[in-house]
Amino acid sequence: MKRHLPIREAKAAAERLFDEGRAVVELPMVESIDALRGELAACKVEVRVVPPPYKVDTRHVRDRMHMSQEQFALEFGLELATLRNWEQGRSEPDTAANAYLLMIDRDPDAVRRALAEEAPGRESAPAM
Structure with missing residues (x-):
């Protein structure tokens, strides 16, 4: 508007x-x-004030987990360059990425389990 x-x-x-x-x-x-x-x-329109979403401090989360940028990006499926840009303030995570980082911050093991689960309908890779 x-x-x-x-x-x-x-x-x-x-x-x-x-x-x-x-x-x-x-x-x-x-x-x-x-x-x-x-x-x-x-006009029969309800107004509700919603505070801005919590912005995750990626470096703080990563440091608390004692992980390098490379380890964090690899473990959670992030582009290393994107992670570096977030941490150096050159860009900010979009809404979806911020939500994902919030999940990592709150329950990293749940995210690890979800990432390790096989996608439905996908056959597992043969053991080598």
């Missing part, structure tokens, strides 16, 4: 998104959450 768009026009645009279920609209700046809440309530 554009700033200063009349609320009824914004509602019409948002309704197209809401037709299939719930929609989330990110507003980077709101002058008054109470005013927005009131205006949208008049």
